[in-house]
Structure formats: C-alpha cells, structure tokens
Amino acid sequence: MARIKLHEQVRRRIERLIADQAIKPGAQIPAETDLAGEFNVSRTTIRNALNVLEQEGKIERTRGRGTVVRQPRLGQLLGRLLSFTEEMKLRGLTPSNRLIEMTQTVPSTPIRTLLRLDSESVWRIRRVRCANGEPIAIETCYIPWSALNEQDAENLGNGSLYELLGRLGRAPDRSEQSAQAASATPEEAALLNIESNRPVLRFERLSFDANGEPIEFVTSTYRGDKYSFHVLLKR
Amino acid sequence: MARIKLHEQVRRRIERLIADQAIKPGAQIPAETDLAGEFNVSRTTIRNALNVLEQEGKIERTRGRGTVVRQPRLGQLLGRLLSFTEEMKLRGLTPSNRLIEMTQTVPSTPIRTLLRLDSESVWRIRRVRCANGEPIAIETCYIPWSALNEQDAENLGNGSLYELLGRLGRAPDRSEQSAQAASATPEEAALLNIESNRPVLRFERLSFDANGEPIEFVTSTYRGDKYSFHVLLKR
DNA sequence: CAGTGGTCTAGACCACCTA
C-alpha cells in the first residue's frame, strides 16, 4: 500500500476544485490558515502544496492580497518533468506513437559518459510522436539495457515509457534539459511531414531516478510551427 | 536600511564557498542540521536556502546520502529569471548592447492586452545584444510609459534594464516565457550577421513586478547556432 | 484595522542510505 504524501493529497484536492471550476479563474482561494483548518493539516503542508501549484502556473500568490486561480493565457506551462504522453493530455490533445526503431546497441562515447556506462549496451528507441494523429516530434531515446527487458520493451509501441519505468521502480525524478533551434534534416523532414530545412526545436534530456542514477537520455526534434515551450520563471 | 532575508544570507555564504572552491564539485556539504547549528538558524531556513541552490543547479540532494556540489556539465542552467546582462556574465561572457531604436508608441492590441493598458503609450526599445562583441540576439522590449522617464531611459545604451527598474521600485519578480524555433527574417539576419532563413530561437517574455503588475513585454530572437536554453526539471 | 502571504523557530517522525 503506497503512502501518499499529505501535501500531495491536498494539492490534488485543490487541483480538482480548479479543474471542476468550483473555483473559477480569477477567483480567490481560501487563505492558507483557513485551508489548514479545513484539511486538518499544518500551514506548512498547505504551503508545500501551493508551491507546486504556483510552479505549475495554476495559481498566483500575492502577499497581503491572497491567492487566486490563474487563467491560463499562453499555452500549457512546463515547469515540471512530464512525459510526451502526459504533456499532450494536459494540452487537451490525444497522443499516439509510431515506433521506427528499437535496437540494442553500444552508444557513442558522449552518450555512454552521460549515462555513466562503460561498454554496456543500451536500448535505442526511435519513435514518431503524434498529437491528434499528426506528427509533432521525433524522439530518440537511450535506456540502459539493465533497466528494461525485452518483454517490457514490447509495450512501448503505445504506452508511456515513464509509466513503465515507474512500475519497475526506476521512475524519473529529475532531468536536465536543453533546447536549441535547428533546421530539419531531410530524414527528419520526411518523418515530420514538413520540408527540409524548416525550423525545428531540438531538445536533449538526461533524466535521473530518485537515486541520482541516469535512467534515460533523449533527443527530441519538434516541428517549429507546431510546438512551443513555456516556463514560469521566478526572480 | 534594507533588511536581507536570513535564508538569502545563508544562500550567499554557501554560494561563496562553492565559488571559492572551498567545497569542490562532487564534495559533500555539511548536513542540514549541522548547517543550522553553524549559521545559528533553524533548519527550515537552511532548507529554503538550499532549495534555491538546487533549483539553480548548484547542488544536488539525495535522501539518506546527503548534499553534494554539482559540477556544471551542460551550459549554464536557467531556472530563475535573469536579465541578458546577468545571464551572459554567468556564462563568463562580456555583454554589450547596441541600441537600434527607442521610441514612444501605442502598441498593437495584443501587446496592450498583455500589459493591461488601454490606450497609453509605451517605450519601444530595440537592442542588439552581444556577447564578447558578437551579436547574439535582438531584443524588442515594451515598457509601460509610466514606468520610465526620458532621462532614465537614456542610460539604457549600456546598462541593465532590470537594474534600472529595480532602482525605480518596480523590479521584475516573475515572468512567463515561451520559446519557439523559427527562421531568421532578412532584417534579423542582417542584424545578427547570419544568412536569411537560418534557424533562430524566438522568446516571448512577460514580466511582472512584486504586485503582479506587468512591467515589460519582450520578444527576443537568438542565433540558433550560438545559443541554447537549459532547464532543470523536477518530477 | 483585520487579513493575507512571507519568513522563521524548535521541535518531531519517517524513509532511505551507508556501514
């Protein structure tokens, strides 16, 4: 029986209120002390929950004034680590995948270094990622061989890799991600159904499990015209 | 007399230790309880300070194991709101500016809406941003007229806008930023000293002061070959 | 002025790691 953290329970209940429009965008959320009383937890726990909601862009806090529900204005905000599947669902799109390649190889030295491997092999998984059936991105993902057996790997045609890794006890916990603008190579252009040299967003992501062990290295190429990346920054 | 927050004092002292290599990358930082004893503050205060350092990518915490100084591996990480000037300094580059345009205009409707203006005019400031003398980005920045007088504005050729706004009591506190890949327009290409249609990273940023009032809207176009954007994401 | 979120204290127990 998995123990669910208190502040997570609180967060979900408030998220639910927002999603159901029980508290409408722009409207005020009860004060932190009131929430603490209602949920029968300490104010610290309430604040932990609200910190996450703030980071996700769902609420906005102002000292002396209160906390209000934000009306999402730009696209979906990405302040936390999400899988492609999760992200597309958040944006209200239906994700799907097309598996292009799934092989076991020994990767290049830089990738071996990032994944802290010597000469072990990895799974190399290439997928075209679609939203509402339309190709949005190409993802090439390197998973240490030891993390995945062949049978598990077979389900990846449709499923979420993060979900799978979670069931194996190696859920991603944090990642370093970089983004860069580039031109689509002919191969990318063909897979994404765009012309060569059109602008694309290229991401590299190195993810770690809760032990700080590298669990995946991913490069993704997103169509420049169909995708943008949003963050909330605090001073 | 400005009151400096306790956790900020603590953060700076630890940052100093890291910068001076008194604690080397990979080495362990004293436990939170020990730090609390040393600095004579509560553990909560220590944790507030460490949270920021973690978000900035300077330390890495693992439950049961401890906290170590991260060796920066990718480029500079951007988890917090920085000005161009600050960012370039962090990357060890020398920032400079070339002012292209500085006018007072009434902006288009979408920008008026973002800045919550009716028909008031704004300062429209276009600058080429350079690192070590080389053009890196074009920045077009819209500041509500009321926030800046003509004399202040004159210093912008060389100075930091954020510093100036801070002195006027309207320092940016948070911002919403989006990033997109695109092709350089002929004008952009000329200013950035690249060919037309080369990939660029286009950012839009809407910043707010501590009262939640919009203080600037900025669009920036960065050379795709000279710039990438890094973030640390937590699950 | 009362009410809000921001900061801070001094404890406590837990989950997890290393030895």
Next chain:
DNA sequence: AGGTGGTCTAGACCACTGC
C-alpha cells in the same frame, strides 16, 4: 545503528494589502 534529507506540526512575527 547512526546519519541523511523529506515531511509535518504548532506555533510566532513581519510586510503588505485593502477597507
């Protein structure tokens, strides 16, 4: 078993807002 960071409590005072 002892030490670590993660969670949580029950208080307190402060800075700021808006009436």
